[in-house]
Amino acid sequence: MEMFEGGNAPELTVSELSGAVKRTLEGEFGRVRVRGEVGRVSRPSSGHLYFDLKDANAVLAAVSWKGQVARMQVRPEEGMEVVATGRLTTFPGQSKYQLIVEDVAPAGLGALMVMLERRRAALAAEGLFDAARKRPLPYLPRVIGVVTSPTGAVIRDILHRLRDRFPRHVLVWPVVVQGQDCAPQVAAAIRGFNAIAPGGPVPRPDLIIVARGGGSLEDLWGFNEEAVVRAAAESAIPLISAVGHETDTTLIDLAADRRAPTPTAAAEMAVPVRLDLIAAADALGARLSRALAQGVALRRQRAADLARALPRPDSLTGPARQRLDLWADRLPRALALGVTRRRARLAELAATTRPKALARLTAQARRALMALGARLDPALARLVADAARQNVEGRARLAGLAARLDAAPPARIAALRERLAARDRLRQTLGHVETLRRGYAVVRGDGQVVTSKARAETAATLEIEFHDGRLSLGPRPAPRRGKEPPPGQGSLF
Incomplete structure (x- = not known):
């Protein structure tokens, strides 16, 4: 069986190989400065900052931990050209390497100015400036x-x-x-x-x-x-x-x-400046004082000029004073003359109005007497009727009392007799017979009571009732109207 070349090389686990690569990269690139354009930027809630550094041919992942982000003077933004300082390391979980960034600086003033101008234009478009x-x-x-x-x-x-x-x-x-x-x-x-x-x-x-x-x-x-x-x-x-x-x-x-x-x-x-305000206030106060003084002086001068154009007070009041003296001399004589004239006029009026006033008063009294006479007959009739009614009532009560006299004691009987006598005397006093005895008489004409002279003159027969009898007068000739009776002839009325 053919043996592969290098078959005696030691076998490494994935973790061992990743650790070896990590140590090699960190040893070779323990501190580097990388220039590039900031690509995608991510800011999660943990506070860490993840972004990419790129150029025309490559992309490098970069991360800055929360404490390092707080110390950055300039935060990377997408599109910025920066110089990132940090160390290169690997992330074994994804078999990738990344730059742990400790600081970020703009690649030059030009980059900052470009970013500043871009931000200024965006905020100006919103109207903030x-x-x-x-x-x-x-x-x-x-x-x-x-x-x-x-x-x-x-x-x-x-x-x-x-x-x-x-x-x-x-x-x-x-x-x-x-x-x-x-x-x-x-x-x-x-x-x-x-x-x-x-x-x-x-x-x-x-x-x-x-x-x-x-x-x-x-x-x-x-x-x-x-x-x-x-x-x-x-x-x-x-x-x-x-x-x-x-x-x-x-x-x-x-x-x-x-x-x-x-x-x-x-x-x-x-x-x-407080002192400038005080000085300005003082200057304004001085101007105000001068203006007031000048205004008062101008108005005083104007008043003096107008006063010279006016006439003297004596010339204005002289004619009025003279008229007052003249009227003061004429006033007593005018008052005396007026009183004399009014007294004469009053005497004339009194002379012309006294007979008329007496006649008017007499007529008013005659009318009052006639009205009282007209009211007297009904009153007398009512009194006679009341007396008759009281007489009847008294007789009725007398009859009742007479029935009770037998049982009443002698003192009671004497009192009742005294009251009865008083009532009888009152009856006789109020009766018209007693009135006739006091010298009054009732005149009837044609069978009616006569209360006026005119009625008596027109009556055909007259009858006069005295307290001891009545006197009848036969038919009378009509009276002569508007003529007085002949001399020596008396008048019945």
């Missing part, structure tokens, strides 16, 4: 929020400049201004200041300053990140970007409401 989005800065903010490193010289410069110009309440939000954590911390600080509720225990800033000192493009790269730009564009509080020196330009400068060339210039933009 439009001038219409920018808000005016408050003239004198009460509270100023500063996003910067608390240990650098930037915060000291800002505080010193604010203290010199116009001291204000400053809130500092400490952040990392360089490295991998710069962008998320700066974005969180901007959103944190905007999330402070007005009137709460922590005062809400009226203005935000994002500041950092100068540096290279790589050092300032965190302020070119999309998260920082979007946070600045979304800020409801006016924001000043003071990143780098005057020649440094970042994307946050384009999204901010105002760009300051230096942090010190940002403090100058934030507040005016």
Whole structure:
């Protein structure tokens, strides 16, 4: 049987061979720097970073662990040309080799500028850099929020400049201004200041300053990140970007409401000079005082000029005073004459109205007497009827009492007799017979009671009833109307 060449070579397991290859690669390529274009990039939830490095002919898998990713100043993005530093190793589970990347640097400024320009164009297309989005800065903010490193010289410069110009309440939000954590911390600080509720225990800033000192493009790269730009564009509080020196330009400068060339210039933009305001206020106060004094002087001069054109007060009041003296002399005589005239007129009126008034009063009295006479006969009739009724009732009661007298004691009988006598006297007093005895008489004409002179004159027969009898008068001739009886002849009425 033919033996293969090398048949005495030792047999290796797959794991042994993979380990040998791994040791060989790591021994030969323990630390390498590889230049290439970043291809597919994957960022799983574990925090590790997986990407490809490629050129025109080959592709190299690369991985950066979570701790190494946190230390990277520039994260690889698809399409970037970078120089990756790390070590080459194998992954036995898939029989592949890969580069464990410890650091990534752009292949040159050209690559960073290309990536920066591409990002700027994409964000500008969304309108994040439009001038219409920018808000005016408050003239004198009460509270100023500063996003910067608390240990650098930037915060000291800002505080010193604010203290010199116009001291204000400053809130500092400490952040990392360089490295991998710069962008998320700066974005969180901007959103944190905007999330402070007005009137709460922590005062809400009226203005935000994002500041950092100068540096290279790589050092300032965190302020070119999309998260920082979007946070600045979304800020409801006016924001000043003071990143780098005057020649440094970042994307946050384009999204901010105002760009300051230096942090010190940002403090100058934030507040005016207090002494200048005091001087301006003093100057305005002086101008106001001068204007008031000049206005008063002009109005006083105008009043004096108008007063010279007016006539003297004596010339205005002289005629009126003279008329008053004249009327004062004429007033007593006019009053006396008026009183005399009114007294004479009153006497005339009294003389003409007295007979008429007496006649009117007499007529009114006669009418009242006739009305009372008309009411007297029915009243007398009612009284007579009442007396008769009382007489009948009294007789009835008398009869009843007479029946009870036999059983009543003598005192009771005497009292009843006294009451009976009083009732009888009252009956006799109220009767018309007693009235006739007092001098009254009842005149009847043609069988009817006569109560007026006119009725008596027209009656054909008259009958007069006295207390002791009646007197009848025969037929009488009709009276002469409008003529008085002859002299010497009396009148019955």
